[in-house]
Amino acid sequence: MSAVATAPAAPAPATGKPLPPISYKAPIAYTAVAAVALLLFGILPASGKQTAFTVSTSTDFFQIERFTVPSKLTAIILCLVALGLSAWTWQAARTRRKVGIWLPAVYAVALILALLTWAVAGKNQPLPLTSLLQGSLFLAVPLVFGALAGLLSERSGIINIAIEGQLLAGAFLAAVVATLTQSAYMGLIAAPIAGALVSLLLVAFAIKYIVDQIIVGVVLNVLVVGITSYLFSTVLSDNAATLNSPPRLPTLPIPVLSEIPVVGPVLFRQTALVYLMYVVVIVLQIMVFRSRWGLRLRAVGEHPKAADTVGIKVNRTRVWNTLLGGAVAGLGGAFFTVANGLAFGKEMTGGKGYIALAAMILGRWSPKGALAAALLFGFADNLQVVLGIIGTPIPSQIMLMTPYVVTIFAVAGLVGRVRAPAAEGIAYVK
Known part of the structure; x- marks a missing residue:
């Protein structure tokens, strides 16, 4: 297998330096997935001949009429587009050219549209594409905040498994x-205060007492689950009206922008928490990679001894950034209650902290990468809800597995080789 997937490096004719080895792992994966999609969505029979879609909402500037497409033909064309992009990756691998981000994006969109065309074929109820995207963004909110929390702490060298807590x-x-x-x-x-308090325990044990950071994170998750479950059973359940009936954050449509078809409802008809997420992602993307603070943050996570020699307080930097990460994660926790107007329930986060950790890795410890990965997982989560309502030939058990399967495949296959900060998880003793 190794002989097929990787060819030996050859010297470059101009410089004499060895070129990177040719790897066909990505082209093989792209081709295999597109071929399976063509078989499932194009060749095997669908449940109907037509698939209907809607994209407009009642408050748009102008209405786009509901439209239908031939199910099998559309799915075949989309799968062939994906196969064509797979062929491009073979050529790029052979010539050692890097593939732009546009290719996996277009490839994923083509296969997703092929899946939707096949899954909703013959249904009386059309698939609301705008609502699907709007819900996907909303469900991605806790994942984005959780991934950013992990990024802030792990860029400084502290492994944060406690995002769930x-x-x-x-x-x-x-x-x-x-x-x-x-x-x-x-x-x-x-x-954010609650999230920062959990982070305070994390840094106390990880930095002051030099306890294994992974073990501390897991223990903190169990501790928070135990405390909140106890308080819920003994205090909140008996006083639900006075302690556990939170109001909901109102939807704040931005004038004019929210009335643009498709884009408006998805991006500009959201709650304050979503708009705050936009700000946090943009600010952190700039600060982490374009500021003195970000340079110090990354230096402490990569080479703490070198950072110490130039006067950077290593452990102090780790403490403050881990606390900041906990506060950001706490904002994500508000999604489950006040953003939805829901009462608190036992373990209501449902493992989203671990998926946020996967989004951080898939995003390569970058704010914009974490956002993209979280949107992928949010889309998978919302897709199983929407298709479950409309009805689909896909078994309900598989639909419930969708977000977690996407998480596993993304981290295992789509990331490729990633490198965590060099000093991550290593305690620094001066």
Whole structure:
């Protein structure tokens, strides 16, 4: 297999330096997935001849009529587009050219549209594409905040497995404070405090007592689950009206922008938490890679001893950035309660912290990469909900597995080789 997948490096004719080895792993994966998709969605019979889609909402500037496409023909064409892109990757691998980000993006869109065309074929109810995308963005919110929390701590050298606990703590405190004050925005302010408190325990054990950071993170997750479950059973359940009935964050449509078809409802008809997510991602993308603070953050995570020799306080930098990461994760926890107007429930985060950790890895410890990965997982999560409502030939058990299967495949196959910060998980003792 290794002889097929990788060819030996050859010297470059101009410089004499060895060229990187030719790897056909990506082209093989692209081709295999596209071929299976062509078999399933194009060749095997669909449940109907036509597939209907809608894209407009009632408040758009202008209405786009519902449209239908021939199911089998459309799926075949889309799968052939994916196969054509696979052929491009073979040529790029042979000539050692890098493939732009456009190719996997177009490839994924083609296969997703082929899946949707096949899955909704013959249904009386059309597939609302705008609602699907809008819900996907909304469901990605806790994943984005969780991934950014992991990024901030791990870029400084602290492994943050406790994202799940930070999300859950943020959801708990947001629900209680929002109920007591009858203000969803007060709950949104309180949530980061809970996340930061969990991070405080993480840095206390990881830095002061030099305990294994992975073990500390897992223990903190269990600790937060135990505390919140106990308080829910003994306090919140008996006083639900006064302690666990949070109001919901209102939807804040941005004038004019929210009325643009498709783009408006998806991006500009959201809650304050989503708009805050936009700001946090943009600010961190600039600060981590284009600021003095970001340079120090990355230096501490890559080579703490060298950073110390130039006067950077290594452990202090790790403490403050891990606390900041916990606060960001706490904001993500507010999604489960005040953003949805839901009462707090036991373990209501449902493992989203671990998926956020996968999004951080898939995004290569980059804010914009974490956002893209979280959107992928959010889309997979919302897709199984929408298709479950419309009805699909895909078994319901497989639909429920979709977000987690996408997570596994993304981390195992789509990331390729990634390198974590060199000093991640290594305690620094001066």
